[in-house]
Amino acid sequence: MNITRYCFTCDLKQDEVLIAEYKEQHQKVWPEIIASIKEAGIVDMQIYLSGNRMLMIMECxxxxxxxxxxxxxxxxxxxxxxxxxxxxxxxxxPWAKPGEKWIEMEKIFQL
Known part of the structure; x- marks a missing residue:
């Protein structure tokens, strides 16, 4: 199986209550969303958070x-x-175009 990795970034609103709620939502992602992700050929997806900046890694x-x-x-x-x-x-x-949410990141290093 050939796997391609994509990395995206997006920010959360700088609000501790909203950030906590967002994290809670991702502990119980709707089954229809999980199904849509898998049907698309995404075999693994992870989201990491630092402050209000997120990194999403998708392996497809x-x-x-x-x-x-x-x-x-x-x-x-x-x-x-x-x-x-x-x-x-x-x-x-800040550098997203109007209507853009998750922005694909450019890989600049690999060991």
Whole structure:
């Protein structure tokens, strides 16, 4: 199996209560969201937090197509409901374009 790793960043609103709620939400991610992630060819996903800055690591198999995933997610009411809920906690990073949330990171080093 060929695995590709993607890394993204996004910020949370600088509010301790909202950050705690966001962490709680991710201890009970809706089953429809987990199913959508797996159906997209994402075999592992991890989110790390430092302060209010997040790093998401996705490991995807050869079936993963980011364009197709975006289309399916846009037409999935449950995914859209989850995204709306998450936007309560999230904010775009300063260099994001309008409407962008998670921004892909550039790999600059590998050992």
């Amino acid at each position: 198999d050869e079936t993963f197509d980011p364009v197709q995933r975006a289309k399916k997610d846009a037409n999935n009411p449950k995914v859209q409901e989850w995204e709306q809920l998450m936007w309560k906690y999230q904010q775009a990073i």
